[in-house]
Amino acid sequence: MTPQASAGDAALVADLEAAIGADRVRADAAARYLASRDASIYREGNAGPVCYPGSTADVVACVQVATRHGRAVSPRGAGTGLAGGAAPLGQPVVLSTTRMDKLLEIDLDNGVAWVQPGIVNLDLTRALAPHGVHYAPDPSSQAACTIGGNVANNSGGPHCLAYGVTSAHVLAVEVVLSDASVVTLGDLTAEPTGYDLRGAFVGSEGMCGIATTVAVRLTPNPPAVRTMLLCFDDVSDAAATVSAIIAAGIVPAAIEMMDQRCVTAVERFAQAGYPEDAAAVLLVEVDGAAGGVAIAGERIADIARRHQAMSVRTAADDDERARLWKGRKSAFGAVANVMPDYYLHDTVVPRTRLVEVLDSIYEIVDRHDLLVLNVFHAGDGNLHPILAYDSRVPGADERVHAAGREIIELALDMGGALTGEHGIGVEKREYMSRMFSAVDLDQQSRLRASFDPHCRMNPGKVLPSAHSCSDIGALRASDAAGVWG
């Protein structure tokens, strides 16, 4: 839907322009339309004026103006989020961090880089390459997503199996709070004093404040890497191999799994060299010192063969390794060759239950007459079933949503989690009550309210409506029409 201009916006826009410059504020329909959605299927976002601050001072000024006009504020990075977290609700002032994209300092003595939030994940890692270090979290969208967005979503990626998700890689973060004050959460010391507020902030989906500078941990490049492609003629054997690798005390840098439909799509799209006759493939990467990498690689190959692997292939050089990874990272684009639309799921299950959960997902999808492509971070049980469909077919959307609901229920029934890396956003907000009790949600609400007592930051996300009454108030104050009004 096209965002509707609000009659009161003229004064707001004038004040924003006076505060940060007319060239940094856009209120036209095109700008607001683009800022109203992210990469999710959620289409009900409704942006107010869009600001492009260039500094912390600009962000402070925007928050002050928004507050003066009774408007909420929604931060936005590259808009690659998949849960509607960056879809603004209630015509808030949208703060796009894309012009705050500087790498401010590389501090090798402390193993840290200071960056602005709008820097693109992959640009950061490329800039670090000459120093022999990298930024470990590597979401599939790393060529476009920003560090600020990664902080908001506590983003993951294939290599987070060994290295941990974003929260393990953020040492300090400068934040503009909803009262326009600026605080730095965390620091470079080993054990910062006080509550771990940087830990509480990371993953808060823009609801606790706006990150304006981030100190990220630098990870030394491993001296040796081995990338292996393990192919199976049975999905269950592939899943059982994952559990057996972990049970053997081996923690690879990554274990990615793709089923046959995904392999076929990827192969035709990216020519990665995957065998199309395999029912499932595992892309396994081990890194570390050379001797241990060789031992771990051999043990993994043995485990795979014991689980009836059709073939075990080790990338011979960097080119082959890059090609194998290109296949994995192209998976979502490759779906376009299968169906015009897809819905990408993100749930987590205990990794020892992968076999049964995959069986159940195929059963659910068959029952709803849909196609599923499975490509996921198998090593940590983080499933990404892709439900491919054609939205022009009557009833397709409904079937996708029904199957999606069942997959979520399945994951939770198996002791899993709603999301492993995409976040809750709007998409899974109402499922939070299925995973958490009223007491749990009350505690989460207290965390959020400690940062933002008046719920002015990115309102309407994460917490289900019964636990975010103030949010609803904030939304209605800012938009008489209301998102849910």
Place this chain on the structure above:
Amino acid sequence: MTEFDGVLRTFAAEVGSDGPVCVRGGGTRWSLGGDLSPGTREVTAPAGIVAFEPAEMTVRVRAGTLVTELHEDLAAAGQRTALPERAGGTVGGALMAGESSVARLGLGPVRDALLQVRYICADGRIASGGAGTVKNVSGFDLCRLLVGSLGTLGLVGEALVRTVPVGEVERWVRLPGADPGAVRSCHTAASVLWDGTDVWAFLSGYGVDVDEDLSRLAGPAAEPPTDVDGPPDLPPHRWSCTPEQAASFGSGNGAAGRFVAEIGIGVVHASEPQPARPVDPGVAELNQRFKERFDPTGRLNPGRDPLRKP
């Protein structure tokens, strides 16, 4: 959603909903963050391992369990946790103190080890944060908020903790006069300690990698490494510094007295306490807001304040 077991419900009943209360663990870090207010009722957290899943690399454990006993059980499957071992120290105490093991370089910090927490809120109800999986971003991160909170926001009854594999070969070695930075660059170094003169290193990993690191360290210009039972005696006070400050701690920190610095991490163990660290007023206010929101009557561990941790 989880049905809490009877043990947790009994613990919640003991904590109750009125009056100042604290949990006594092993008492190994009892004075951290200030002395308890007089008249505070002490309760004890339940103990015992609820479920150890070696193939999941997680252990669900009650807060009153001794870390050493937990690690003995995990060792049978070749695993351990990142929690520090102290004589008499409990899982709950380690989480609430938030201080990492001396082998943090290899094991990671305590803040990254807690996957799910079940705790008693200030109003006596049982809450759960995090998830039962090794990866999760569902909602706000109560786990990290609670680690290091000294029991001032909630009283932990049970935790799901990430486990890590024990190295196939593990050796503590002493390297007289070695360059701590060079030892830090060894891939198997899970701990590098430096007292201004000598270096102690805990090497953990595949035997072939440990051997290679040892042969590198025993170069012609250095005295050969000698095997030792463990780290040196650590002075009693804990300083939190940047890695860069710790690496140059010998100069300009005379007030610290004898010291042992954790190279690559920034913790320095010293014979004298660290001077109070300045706290930004905005951060102090935020800390206060958290305390007021989570414990409006101030009944949980009154007198303690994580901002007063060294």
